[in-house]
């Protein structure tokens with residue numbers, strides 16, 4: 001096992017994923033390539049679904065936040081596994097509809113949905129639109145009236161939690177482009193407005209506190225604050241929310257120093273808070289929706305590259321150049337995110353070479369990581385970066401006119417293409 005149970009080393013010293021030899025995969029599909037273990041992916045989908053139903057009740061629904069990883073086949077897998085999805089754009093909705101994803105299980109998000117987005121969601125029969133602000137609410141009511149339908153909505157609420165300072169600070173996240181703060185009165189005001197409109201039907205409330213969070217306190221605080229808000233709304237308006245969407249944000253290990261989260265236990269802990277608050281406030285237990293993105297898909301994915309130059313600059317650093325970089329994984333350039341990398345064709349050798357892994361773009365910030373312990377490579381070796389299933393393919397670009405890598409799904413040792421590699425022809429497809 002290397003970081004995750006589905007990653008191992010075989011008798012030839014090659015890294016394996018879901019039993020498949022990564023060196024053979026690199027040979028078959030070329031590099032760079034995103035490889036995902038479908039069994040690990042499906043197992044994590046089931047962990048969330050089972051835990052949500054066990055602890056929150058049978059109506060609970062994990063909705064995969066598909067901005068973390070979006071292509072047709074992932075929506076088919078989410079549909080088969082019984083999950084909902086969260087979409088944030090017309091493009092994601094279109095892809096979901098291409099996968100025949102059941103529209104009633106879609107939550108449509110975004111802080112600035114256009115009129116066209118709203119009309120598209122209504123035409124598709126999207127189950128729930130999570131409304132961000134009053135302008136959007138009024139636009140949705142108008143568009144729904146024009147179509148002669150009633151849109152089922154949740155309202156995005158800002159509970160006032162900064163997950164990185166740990167405790168609920170009632171003003172912590174008020175300064176946000178997302179949602180309506182409780183503390184300023186905006187949340188109550190938009191609730192009253194929604195209740196007064198005839199072409200929206202308020203189902204309840206949504207919040208999302210942040211991402212790559214390991215500590216459960218922010219989630220427990222959010223659950224507590226949201227339940228109190230539901231009680232305040234009932235007292236002031238007589239309306240009792242049925243749905244509570246608690247967002248996503250649980251973390252995943254990227255390196256051996258990150259702790260592993262027991263997701264089922266985390267869901268049990270959060271459910272206990274919601275249940276306790278429901279009893280204390282004499283509220284019915286809400287139908288809970290969770291929106292994990294990263295924690296559903298990150299662990300299942302790795303990226304394979306081929307090593308080009310290896311540069312040792314005496315007194316400074318060692319550089320390993322690979323045939324990908326920020327266009328297929330912009331997370332280090334964006335957030336200095338940490339990763340684990342290894343030489344896939346010598347995975348059992350000691351990782352005693354400390355190096356900066358650099359991409360092939362004309363940008364000195366085009367790095368996958370710095371100070372990474374890795375096996376000493378030579379040109380032609382296969383370099384694997386782990387935990388790349390989330391926010392890699394979905395964030396990929398064609399910077400420097402580099403074609404985007406394929407997404408390969410491995411199941412029981414058998415590989416299939418879920419997204420094919422872009423060609424140069426694809427790159428010029430839109431050029432006139």
Ligand SMILES: *Cc1c(COP(=O)(O)O)cnc(C)c1O
Nearest residue numbers: 065208211248249291292293294
């Ligand atoms: C990004 C996002 C998520 C998923 O976050 P993760 O950290 O990937 O779990 C869920 N809900 C909303 C509204 C989001 O913006």
